[in-house]
Amino acid sequence: MEWNPYAGTCPTRFVLDRIADKWTVLLLGILAHRPMRFNAILRELDGLSQKMLSQVLKSLERDGLVTRTAYPTVPVSVEYAITPLGQTLTATLEKLRSWAVDNIETVLNAQREYDGKTLGQEKA
Amino acid sequence: MEWNPYAGTCPTRFVLDRIADKWTVLLLGILAHRPMRFNAILRELDGLSQKMLSQVLKSLERDGLVTRTAYPTVPVSVEYAITPLGQTLTATLEKLRSWAVDNIETVLNAQREYDGKTLGQEKA
């Protein structure tokens, strides 16, 4: 079988779409270090809505990247943890995050230069 | 300065949002090997609309990851190429793509298992 994410309907495309995602990168970055409960994750991921977190977690669980464990405490606590499969991805995702941090000044300079050059030629 | 992509408004978050993106990963994966013209890219990236390609390229150019060069041929040809900054990212993006290919069977199995377990408990 020749898997090819450049083909629009190849399963690898869907997987790439899941892992090449802002929230996945940040979320697995957290779970890589320690399991965490739903609302705690929500507090860590600034800007993430409850609905999206629910969807992303469900998707990652289905793909076998995280596990969901409900403990019968009161009130119930649900802990999400990364799987061994998920761990095989964390180093790469960590590089994505650190690239953003390491190169942010360069990118911001490029943006300023671009915005300066294109100033006044928006379209009319 | 303490850059932190976990903060919703940190510039690094915006950069992460751009690089942790399906189309960026696939597009830079192509440009990493050779420069390419607009319509040729469009043909390579199955499922990508002209509008999105235009937007993604503009954004990547602004961030200094690709360059745009218009040649006065007839008709005009516009070539997009990766920059040295963009090259510093390609190895990581390549790992993302290959992870998807290398682990697709595992993921598909996890999906089948999940779908089997949750069968019939959708909600009513």
Added chain:
DNA sequence: AATGTCTGGTATCAAAAAGAAACCTGCTTT
């Protein structure tokens, strides 16, 4: 001179996805 062709886009409109906020459930404490 009008027509057609090619590249590299933009404009417009419909559909899908994401965000915000309210609501729900099960269980306990006040």
Added chain:
DNA sequence: AAAGCAGGTTTCTTTTTGATACCAGACATT
């Protein structure tokens, strides 16, 4: 009985995305 908490789901609005049509410049053809 009312309120509180965790972990969600529903509903509604706003943003993104996708599909399609259209446009411009520079020729070449009829």
